[in-house]
Amino acid sequence: MDYSLLITRLGIQLREKRINRGLTQAQLAELAGLTRYKVIAVEKGTLSVGMIAYARVLAALDCELSVVPATMPTLEELGDLFE
Numbered sequence: 001m002d003y004s005l006l007i008t009r010l011g012i013q014l015r016e017k018r019i020n021r022g023l024t025q026a027q028l029a030e031l032a033g034l035t036r037y038k039v040i041a042v043e044k045g046t047l048s049v050g051m052i053a054y055a056r057v058l059a060a061l062d063c064e065l066s067v068v069p070a071t072m073p074t075l076e077e078l079g080d081l082f083e
Helices: 003-020 026-030 034-043 051-060 077-081
Strands: none
Touching: 003 034, 003 051, 003 077, 026 034, 034 051, 034 077
């Protein structure tokens, strides 16, 4: 599986968790000790974002990362890879 798709999925899941918690990106950034721009990059799955930023966001959301077998990409995800 393509690593960029995995990072994109992680960003989407973190965004959904933030929204479910009723937090803005600015509020999450403050909780995580990051800038709002870094939170945006995490949620977009920007490849240059370091693991520490993901760890800070996860901790701020009271979440942890679990390693599970990857699922096949959806047609929408495949289309996004070619944009």
